[in-house]
Amino acid sequence: MSGGSRASSGWPTHAALLVSAAIVLVPVIWTVAAGFRTQISLLMGEVSFSPVPFNFHEVLFSKTSEFLVNYRNSIIVGVASTLLCVASATLAAFSLNRTRWRRWVVQVFLAWTLIFHMIPPVALASAWFTMLRTVGLENSFSGLILAHATLNLPMAIWLMSVFIREVPKELEEAALMDGATTPVLLWNVVLPVIAPGLAATSVLTFVFSWNEFAVSLALTMKQTATVPVAIAKFAQEFEIQYTQMAASAGLAMLPALIVMLFAQRYIVKGLTQGAVK
Amino acid sequence: MAGAVAKGDARGIAREVENADQRLWRWLTLAPALVMLLALSIVPLVGLVVTSFQNVAWVEGRAVRSWAGLDHYRALFSDALFGAGLWNTGLFALGAVTGQMLLGFALALLVSKVSRARVLYRTIFILPILIPGIVIGAIWKLMLNFDFGLANQILGLVGLGPVDWLGDGRIALLSVIMVDIWHWTPFCFLLFLAGLESLPQDVYEATKIDGANAWQELLYVTLPLMVPTIVVTFAFRLVLAFKVFDEVYLLTKGGPGTATEVISFTLYQRFFTEDKAGYGSAMSVTVIFLVCLLLVVALSARRRSEGRA
Numbered sequence: 160m161s162g163g164s165r166a167s168s169g170w171p172t173h174a175a176l177l178v179s180a181a182i183v184l185v186p187v188i189w190t191v192a193a194g195f196r197t198q199i200s201l202l203m204g205e206v207s208f209s210p211v212p213f214n215f216h217e218v219l220f221s222k223t224s225e226f227l228v229n230y231r232n233s234i235i236v237g238v239a240s241t242l243l244c245v246a247s248a249t250l251a252a253f254s255l256n257r258t259r260w261r262r263w264v265v266q267v268f269l270a271w272t273l274i275f276h277m278i279p280p281v282a283l284a285s286a287w288f289t290m291l292r293t294v295g296l297e298n299s300f301s302g303l304i305l306a307h308a309t310l311n312l313p314m315a316i317w318l319m320s321v322f323i324r325e326v327p328k329e330l331e332e333a334a335l336m337d338g339a340t341t342p343v344l345l346w347n348v349v350l351p352v353i354a355p356g357l358a359a360t361s362v363l364t365f366v367f368s369w370n371e372f373a374v375s376l377a378l379t380m381k382q383t384a385t386v387p388v389a390i391a392k393f394a395q396e397f398e399i400q401y402t403q404m405a406a407s408a409g410l411a412m413l414p415a416l417i418v419m420l421f422a423q424r425y426i427v428k429g430l431t432q433g434a435v436k
Numbered sequence: 437m438a439g440a441v442a443k444g445d446a447r448g449i450a451r452e453v454e455n456a457d458q459r460l461w462r463w464l465t466l467a468p469a470l471v472m473l474l475a476l477s478i479v480p481l482v483g484l485v486v487t488s489f490q491n492v493a494w495v496e497g498r499a500v501r502s503w504a505g506l507d508h509y510r511a512l513f514s515d516a517l518f519g520a521g522l523w524n525t526g527l528f529a530l531g532a533v534t535g536q537m538l539l540g541f542a543l544a545l546l547v548s549k550v551s552r553a554r555v556l557y558r559t560i561f562i563l564p565i566l567i568p569g570i571v572i573g574a575i576w577k578l579m580l581n582f583d584f585g586l587a588n589q590i591l592g593l594v595g596l597g598p599v600d601w602l603g604d605g606r607i608a609l610l611s612v613i614m615v616d617i618w619h620w621t622p623f624c625f626l627l628f629l630a631g632l633e634s635l636p637q638d639v640y641e642a643t644k645i646d647g648a649n650a651w652q653e654l655l656y657v658t659l660p661l662m663v664p665t666i667v668v669t670f671a672f673r674l675v676l677a678f679k680v681f682d683e684v685y686l687l688t689k690g691g692p693g694t695a696t697e698v699i700s701f702t703l704y705q706r707f708f709t710e711d712k713a714g715y716g717s718a719m720s721v722t723v724i725f726l727v728c729l730l731l732v733v734a735l736s737a738r739r740r741s742e743g744r745a
Contacts, residue, residue: 283484309472369568411571
């Protein structure tokens with residue numbers, strides 16, 4: 160009997176929860192279902208329909224569609240920016256929490272990450288574009304990878320700081336007594352302890368990069384466009400292809416579904432640790 | 437008191453001399469993050485400030501800059517779109533975050549009361565956090581479509597509507613707020629559930645022995661204990677709500693009229709649709725200044741409330 164009276168629940172609790180779950184799930188399911196309909200069937204508002212794979216086929220394999228390229232681009236940018244972001248954040252978190260910086264250095268650095276996190280990215284995106292053009296990187300992945308990595312850096316640093324602070328000081332001191340250098344200490348002592356936290360931060364960073372739209376819109380061109388940029392295009396056309404928009408929305412949600420089913424533990428850990436501590 | 441002294445001593449002993457190798461690595465470990473932040477925040481910020489005093493024209497693919505003095509900043513004061521953007525963003529943030537906090541708290545209370553299905557519900561409820569904002573825009577563009585959207589179909593079943601969710605200037609902002617509530621209530625829910633799960637159980641045992649009913653338990657035990665989590669969640673969500681862009685871009689493009697014009701969208705249009713680099717920069721600098729101001733106010737408010745406690 161864990162939780163005593165708090166675990167007791169009557170039918171009103173279950174009814175309210177079922178309704179809430181429906182409010183979350185129905186729009187998603189209805190949209191994916193719309194991806195299996197013909198445009199006519201959707202526009203007529205028919206309740207029952209026989210599913211057709213046409214839209215998915217059109218989005219993925221039609222000559223005019225570049226969705227597979229967009230998908231590949233999103234994966235490249237997501238993986239590379241996550242690696243860059245999490246690696247720099249872990250090192251920075253170690254530096255800020257476990258080396259002898261003066262207090263004001265740490266405070267100024269963290270305050271700046273906070274301000275950077277609050278600024279709408281659109282306010283900086285045009286300046287980034289100008290910078291990238293100056294160095295000739297405006298049509299490459301490196302600009303967007305750097306931008307995504309930096310956008311997620313504040314959150315990753317706060318998260319990794321929480322996990323680094325959980326590494327027992329005695330472990331570090333023992334390693335230092337044995338004459339370990341800083342890289343050895345990081346690799347052999349700190350890394351094994353923070354590995355679960357590192358996984359949580361990485362999953363979250365990848366999801367945020369996959370989802371990011373405003374900066375991707377500003378910094379990509381036709382060949383480098385990511386999935387959200389491609390989906391936004393559907394809504395801009397004169398005659399919106401609603402069912403293809405639904406199909407591509409469904410495909411864009413795949414990573415979210417995979418993460419929800421297989422890495423939920425890490426997401427919950429990442430989201431709650433970062434904000435509460 | 438004695439504890440504090442002992443702690444101070446321990447720290448004194450631990451503070452050995454930092455050798456050259458450790459000092460080098462202190463710098464090396466901070467360097468990547470420092471360089472990235474400097475390159476993508478300080479450098480562009482300086483660029484924005486300089487550009488905000490200039491007119492930028494494009495002649496044969498090259499930027500021609502001329503001084504504009506304070507013209508752009510003066511123009512901001514009479515810019516109806518900028519005013520509408522700030523006002524709508526404020527309304528949006530307050531409305532959306534209040535809704536998310538209330539619903540998120542209610543959901544967390546409900547889920548904390550079930551034991552067997554708790555993980556299942558949590559799995560379902562975190563889904564909207566993981567979906568790209570632009571996809572959420574697409575989902576609700578379909579759901580709220582005037583002619584065939586599920587929202588109007590359901591209203592039609594009970595003999596109501598149809599409602600022009602996104603095309604009617606009086607309710608478009610409310611529709612966007614509702615979509616944002618759908619998107620981010622799960623985040624508040626998750627933080628509140630974690631907060632509730634970490635509350636001390638013995639307090640509840642004592643409350644039960646004292647014969648408190650569910651309402652009294654919520655008002656006098658749960659809520660006071662949850663205040664820190666509530667404050668942090670509120671601040672966190674409010675900040676992020678000010679950055680809203682994706683859903684608005686797909687759902688309404690700021691319209692109809694200026695009904696859903698939010699500040700990120702105003703900025704985007706100045707820079708990328710109208711190519712007004714100078715004016716857009718002045719707007720960016722002003723927004724960033726306002727953000728810093730907001731942060732100072734929030735931090736001093738927190739310090740004051742901590743000082744009172």
